[in-house]
Structure formats: structure tokens, C-alpha cells
Amino acid sequence: MIIAGTYFDGISSKRIAAQLQAMQNSPLMLRICHEDKAVENVHLQFDKLDIESRLADTPREINLGDEKLFITDDNDAVDELIEQNNGPNFQTGLVYRLEKNLGLIALATLVTVAVIYSAVVFGIPKSAEYIAYKLPDFTQKHFGSSLTILDKTLLDSSELDEARQQHIQELVAPYLEEYEHLSARLVFRSGMKANALALPDGHMVFTDDFVNLIHDDDELLAVLLHEIGHLQYKHMMRRVLQDSMVTLLVVLVTGDLDTIDLVTGLPTILLDLSYSKDFEREADQFSLEQLHKANIDVDAFARAMTNLESYYIDEAENQSKNEKRGYGKNISDFLSTHPATEDRVKMVEDFKKLHITEP
Amino acid sequence: MNDSAIDSPASSQQTQKLTFEFRGDGLEYFKIWIVNILLSIVTLGIYSAWATVRNNRYFHSNLYLNDSNFRYLAKPLTILKGRVIAMAVFIGVGAVNALFPPAGIIFGIVLVFAIPYLVNQSLAFNHRMSSYNNIQFRFKASYGEAFMALFVWPFLGMITLGILYPLAFLKANEYVVNNSAYGTQKFTFNATYSDYGKIFLVCLAMALVLGLPAMLIMNFAPSLSVISSILIFLLYAGGFLYFTVQTTNLFYRSVALADHGFESNVTIQGLLQVILTNMLLTAVTLGLYLPAAKVRATKYICSCITMNANGSLDTFTAAEKENVSALGEELGQVFDFAI
Numbered sequence: 001m002i003i004a005g006t007y008f009d010g011i012s013s014k015r016i017a018a019q020l021q022a023m024q025n026s027p028l029m030l031r032i033c034h035e036d037k038a039v040e041n042v043h044l045q046f047d048k049l050d051i052e053s054r055l056a057d058t059p060r061e062i063n064l065g066d067e068k069l070f071i072t073d074d075n076d077a078v079d080e081l082i083e084q085n086n087g088p089n090f091q092t093g094l095v096y097r098l099e100k101n102l103g104l105i106a107l108a109t110l111v112t113v114a115v116i117y118s119a120v121v122f123g124i125p126k127s128a129e130y131i132a133y134k135l136p137d138f139t140q141k142h143f144g145s146s147l148t149i150l151d152k153t154l155l156d157s158s159e160l161d162e163a164r165q166q167h168i169q170e171l172v173a174p175y176l177e178e179y180e181h182l183s184a185r186l187v188f189r190s191g192m193k194a195n196a197l198a199l200p201d202g203h204m205v206f207t208d209d210f211v212n213l214i215h216d217d218d219e220l221l222a223v224l225l226h227e228i229g230h231l232q233y234k235h236m237m238r239r240v241l242q243d244s245m246v247t248l249l250v251v252l253v254t255g256d257l258d259t260i261d262l263v264t265g266l267p268t269i270l271l272d273l274s275y276s277k278d279f280e281r282e283a284d285q286f287s288l289e290q291l292h293k294a295n296i297d298v299d300a301f302a303r304a305m306t307n308l309e310s311y312y313i314d315e316a317e318n319q320s321k322n323e324k325r326g327y328g329k330n331i332s333d334f335l336s337t338h339p340a341t342e343d344r345v346k347m348v349e350d351f352k353k354l355h356i357t358e359p
Numbered sequence: 360m361n362d363s364a365i366d367s368p369a370s371s372q373q374t375q376k377l378t379f380e381f382r383g384d385g386l387e388y389f390k391i392w393i394v395n396i397l398l399s400i401v402t403l404g405i406y407s408a409w410a411t412v413r414n415n416r417y418f419h420s421n422l423y424l425n426d427s428n429f430r431y432l433a434k435p436l437t438i439l440k441g442r443v444i445a446m447a448v449f450i451g452v453g454a455v456n457a458l459f460p461p462a463g464i465i466f467g468i469v470l471v472f473a474i475p476y477l478v479n480q481s482l483a484f485n486h487r488m489s490s491y492n493n494i495q496f497r498f499k500a501s502y503g504e505a506f507m508a509l510f511v512w513p514f515l516g517m518i519t520l521g522i523l524y525p526l527a528f529l530k531a532n533e534y535v536v537n538n539s540a541y542g543t544q545k546f547t548f549n550a551t552y553s554d555y556g557k558i559f560l561v562c563l564a565m566a567l568v569l570g571l572p573a574m575l576i577m578n579f580a581p582s583l584s585v586i587s588s589i590l591i592f593l594l595y596a597g598g599f600l601y602f603t604v605q606t607t608n609l610f611y612r613s614v615a616l617a618d619h620g621f622e623s624n625v626t627i628q629g630l631l632q633v634i635l636t637n638m639l640l641t642a643v644t645l646g647l648y649l650p651a652a653k654v655r656a657t658k659y660i661c662s663c664i665t666m667n668a669n670g671s672l673d674t675f676t677a678a679e680k681e682n683v684s685a686l687g688e689e690l691g692q693v694f695d696f697a698i
Contacts, residue, residue, distance in 0.1 A: 006427075008492060008493030010493065010677065011676055011677055012494075012673065012674065012675065012676050012677070013491070013492035013493065013494045013542065013672060013673055013674070013675040013676075014492075014673040014674075015427060015492060015673065052416075055391070055413060055416050055417060055420065056384075056387045056388075056390075056391065056417065057387075058416070058417065058420035058421055058428070059420060059428055061430060067493070067677065067680075069493045071428075095394065095398075095409075095413070098394045098398075099390045099391050099394050100390070105390050105393060105394070108393050108394055108396075108397045109393050109647070111397060112393060112396050112397050112400065115397075115400050116400075252396070252399055252400070252404060252407065267646070
């Protein structure tokens with residue numbers, strides 16, 4: 001067997017034509033054809049050769065030692081040479097064989113898609129949940145300074161009158177007491193439109209606009225329990241964990257591709273939104289169960305959601321009428337992180353069918 | 360023409376146009392890519408070092424200049440070692456930060472001062488691991504040079520409201536190119552401040568022509584906000600394309616290796632076509648087109664670059680061997696500083 005290729009002497013960039021001769025019953029030899037027509041024969045020992053693994057049909061590199069190199073396009077012949085010397089063995093070129101086998105490629109594609117899909121749908125949420133509950137308290141406290149940060153940036157002190165605040169605090173006190181282990185506390189702030197949020201350290205924030213759009217105590221309790229649900233299930237922590245796991249997964253898949261951020265960033269954002277909706281549904285469910293347990297009409301929850309939605313729609317319309325900067329994004333922000341309001345109202349109906357069997 | 364003819368001694372003193380050519384194939388690379396992902400997942404990420412090497416080998420080995428291909432030399436174990444240490448450092452820093460927050464400030468300061476060193480290491484590794492005609496590339500820069508190029512010049516560009524920004528760009532490229540070598544032969548970079556200044560001025564002009572009307576429309580005629588959105592989109596897309604194309608072309612045109620120069624003719628239209636096709640096909644295939652997209656982009660860029668060779672490419676000689684670890688490169692990826 002004669003393998004034609006190029007020889008490099010390890011000192012210069014000069015390309016020298018050469019042949020690797022592997023004849024039966026004679027030692028392995030490299031014939032180097034110098035430009036001055038002189039031919040140099042170099043005896044080689046197969047064991048001393050460092051043959052690069054095959055990669056598609058890229059030129060095969062054989063390191064001869066001392067930086068000397070022989071390169072050939074005849075990959076098949078090199079594979080044959082390896083087999084002649086080592087016997088047909090599965091170790092060399094296993095990855096190449098994987099990469100060449102169309103059936104395996106199809107299977108690999110399916111398996112990869114399936115693995116990524118199940119990681120995203122089950123693996124990541126489940127492990128984030130597991131980790132979030134196992135995490136020692138101090139890490140949660142580390143996130144705790146977020147109210148201080150919010151106070152410095154987005155929130156101002158509340159303008160609600162004392163009596164109103166007092167009334168609400170008295171109303172929610174028994175519920176907060178029940179979730180003392182979460183160190184649940186309610187505070188009032190202004191800013192950030194109509195909003196209710198739960199921070200990982202147990203602070204729940206109701207904004208003035210939010211309190212003002214609530215019609216009765218039951219609605220307020222429904223939303224409070226929804227926020228306690230977020231705390232109870234450690235949603236904030238889980239969302240942080242899930243987002244970082246998704247980022248890791250994206251890096252693993254596209255890691256060695258210098259792709260534009262748009263391509264890799266988009267699935268990360270979409271996943272975050274879908275996880276966020278899952279958490280909202282879980283918190284909704286929690287709120288409904290607790291309302292039911294406390295003998296409060298679960299319709300209060302549906303009413304609160306409808307109020308909130310119409311508030312954001314009005315807000316969007318006012319903004320476009322006033323023709324200032326496009327605040328219409330508020331409503332789309334709200335709807336992209338939360339389930340659609342009609343779905344949430346329907347959830348209340350379903351809950352009633354399931355749990356309340358009054359005539 | 361005489362594109363890929365092996366230069367004969369007779370023509371060795373004339374200027375020859377030697378083309379770069381990427382001979383990879385989208386489907387072929389897809390197979391390598393998907394096997395890489397599968398094995399990386401199965402081995403919980405350990406195979407990723409082998410995957411990196413196979414990816415890099417594919418893109419080096421399929422890149423031809425004058426009918427001779429480049430090579431990627433790194434060994435997976437070297438990469439794995441660097442990756443493990445980098446991950447350990449990252450987790451260690453994270454853990455110490457969580458337990459003792461003030462340490463974060465100290466780590467931050469240490470990291471900032473380590474970046475020039477790590478960037479040097481990383482460039483040295485990537486150069487050393489690339490070879491053409493069995494001669495390795497090299498990179499050797501001092502800490503001070505890296506510090507100036509990475510921090511001082513961009514800072515001066517900022518405090519002079521952008522007037523020195525083209526200079527910062529120039530200095531960054533000079534830092535990379537002038538410290539690079541092919542074997543014992545150093546590269547040189549001969550662009551000037553005004554070359555970069557012109558590109559920046561055109562971008563500024565675009566911002567004025569498109570951005571100013573958009574601002575006026577937004578403030579005084581919000582009902583026409585569709586138009587201002589279109590203008591802003593045009594500004595971003597056009598600015599990005601123009602800037603990328605011009606700086607890429609200027610870069611290659613300004614690089615020289617001994618008597619050999621380079622020519623680069625990337626066009627806005629050509630690049631836009633590649634980007635749009637890639638984005639569309641990637642979106643339609645839910646990401647499965649990504650590897651083929653990279654092949655397509657590489658093919659296009661390579662097809663635009665030629666080498667003006669004055670004399671033979673046979674006379675370069677190898678430099679002494681050095682060992683470079685992959686740690687700088689891997690730390691760079693973990694801590695995400697751009698190189």
C-alpha cells in the first residue's frame with residue numbers, strides 16, 4: 001500500500017512531496033522526494049507514529065516525532081494501515097464511525113432533542129425545586145436585601161392613609177401568623193404601577209395603585225395568599241436557579257459556536273417566561289385552596305384578576321391617548337409573565353367544580 | 360486564475376493572489392456537532408473538551424490557503440484540565456462570596472488586574488495551537504501592553520467623548536497583530552487613526568441622519584411612531600453591518616507578514632444575505648441549522664479574503680517550542696471577558 005501525501009521537516013514551512021510505503025513483509029518506510037530529485041528513504045516504526053483521529057474527510061495528520069509531519073488526503077488508506085497493525089479494533093475512530101453513521105445521526109438527533117426537551121420540561125424544574133428546598137436559609141437571606149435595593153430605585157414610601165394601612169394589616173395578620181416560618185410580612189409602597197410582589201426574604205409589597213383598585217377585603221386576601229404561595233413554594237429562588245441552569249444548557253449545546261446572542265438568547269427568554277407562568281399557576285392554585293379553607297368565596301380571586309387586567313388595559317389606553325412614550329408595554333409585560341386572565345378565571349371555575357359541590 | 364496553484368520558483372518574486380477557502384460542509388459539520396452534544400450530555404459535560412477540539416479541528420483543517428490547510432493542535436486533556444481548574448475557581452469564588460460578601464470586592468479587583476495576564480495567556484494558547492504548513496503561530500505580549508489595550512485606551516476614548524475611541528480600536532488591533540508571529544516571522548499592523556476615524560465618522564453621520572429624525576418624531580409626532588421605529592431599526596442594523604464590514608476589511612488589509620499582504624472584500628450585501636439566511640433557517644429548524652449556519656458564515660468570510668504573496672511561502676521557520684496551558688482561555692470563558 002502506498003499513501004501519497006506531503007512531508008514537513010519540522011523546521012520550515014516547505015511542502016515536500018512524500019509517500020508512505022507499507023508493503024507486506026517489508027518495514028514501513030517514508031519516501032521523501034526532495035526538489036533536487038534526490039529521494040530520501042526514512043524507516044518508520046508504526047508504534048512511534050502519532051496518528052490523529054479521523055475527522056470527516058479533513059487531511060489526516062501523522063506526527064513522526066521531532067515536529068516532523070506527514071499529511072495525506074487518503075484517509076481510508078490510513079485507516080487500513082491502522083487496522084493492519086492493530087487489528088480491527090473499535091477504539092480508534094469510534095467517534096468518526098458515530099459521526100458517519102446516518103442512522104445513528106438520526107437517532108442522536110432524536111435523543112438529543114428528547115434529552116433537551118425533558119431536561120427543560122422536567123429535569124430543570126424538578127432539580128431547581130429540590131435544590132431550593134435544600135438550600136440553607138442564609139443564601140435566601142443573601143437575596144433578602146432586595147427590598148432595600150427596590151426602595152432605592154423603583155419604590156417610594158406609601159401615600160395610603162394610616163387608617164387604611166392599619167385596617168389591611170389587621171385583616172392579614174392572622175394569615176401572616178400562619179406562615180410565620182416564611183417570615184411573611186406585608187409592606188406598602190408607591191411606584192411600579194399596580195403591583196403585588198413577594199421577595200424571597202418574606203417581604204410582600206403592595207403598591208398604592210394596587211390597593212386602590214381592590215374593591216373588597218376578600219380580593220385583597222386572595223392576592224395576599226397568591227403572594228404567600230410564591231413564598232411557600234420558594235418561586236423566586238427556583239426561578240433564579242432554573243434560569244442559570246437553562247443558561248448552562250444553552251452553553252453546553254452552542255458552547256463552541258460563536259453565535260450571535262439573538263439566536264442563543266431568545267430560547268432562554270422564552271423559557272424564563274414559560275417557567276414564570278408555571279409558578280403563577282402554582283401560586284394561583286395555592287391561593288384558591290387557602291381561600292376555600294378559610295371559607296372565603298373563591299370568586300374574589302377571579303374578581304381581583306379581572307380588576308388588575310382592566311387596570312392595565314386602561315393604563316395602556318390612557319398612555320397612548322396622552323401620546324407619551326409607549327407604556328403599552330406594561331400590559332404585554334404583565335401578560336407575558338402571567339397566564340392570560342381568562343385562563344385564571346377559568347381556573348377558578350374549575351376549582352369550584354372540583355371542590356365546592358353545593359347544590 | 361492561478362488561485363490555488365502551488366507557487367513555482369519561476370514566479371516566486373511576483374505578487375501572487377492566494378485565496379483562502381473553507382471546504383467544510385454544513386451537513387458534515389452537523390453530524391460532528393450533534394454527536395458532540397450527545398456525548399457531552401451523556402458524559403455530563405466531560406466530553407465537551409473533546410468536542411471543543413473536534414469543532415476547532417474541523418474549522419482549522421478545512422481552511423485552505425494556497426491549497427494547503429491549517430491545523431488545530433490542542434489536546435483534549437489540556438483543555439479539560441484548564442476547564443476543570445477554571446470551574447473550580449469560579450465555584451470557589453461564588454462560594455466565598457456567598458459566605459463572606461466583602462470578599463467579592465477583593466475578588467473583583469483581583470480579577471480586573473488578572474484580566475490582561477489571562478488575555479495574554481489565552482491568545483498565546485490559541486495561536487500556539489494553530490499551525491499552517493507545520494509552522495505554529497505564536498503570541499507574546501507584555502502585561503503592560505495588554506493593560507493599555509484593554510483598559511487605558513478604551514478609558515481615554517470614553518473620557519474624550521469618543522474622540523479617541525478610533526485610537527482605542529487601533530491600539531487593540533495593534534496589540535493583537537503586532538505581538539503575533541508565524542513561526543519566527545512577526546506580523547505587522549499598519550492601519551492609522553484616520554482609517555478608523557473615517558469609519559466612526561460615517562457611523563456618527565448615520566446616527567444623525569436616521570437617529571435625529573426618529574427622536575424628533577418620537578417627541579413631537581408620536582402618532583407616527585411606526586416611522587421612528589423603522590428608522591431606529593435601520594440605524595441599528597445598518598450601523599452594525601457597516602461597522603462590521605468596514606472594520607473587518609480594514610483589519611485584513613492592514614495586516615502584513617514580511618512582504619506578504621492581505622486583501623479583504625466583505626460586502627454589506629453579501630454579509631446581510633448570509634446573516635438573514637442563517638437566522639431564518641435557524642429559526643425554522645428550531646436551532647438545528649446552527650452548525651450549518653456557522654459553516655456558511657465561515658465560507659463567506661473566507662471567500663472574501665485573499666493573500667498577496669510576494670515570493671514563496673516555503674521559507675518560514677519554526678520557533679522554539681513552548682508549553683502554554685489552556686487555563687487562561689478557559690478562565691476567560693468562565694468569567695466571560697471578551698478577547
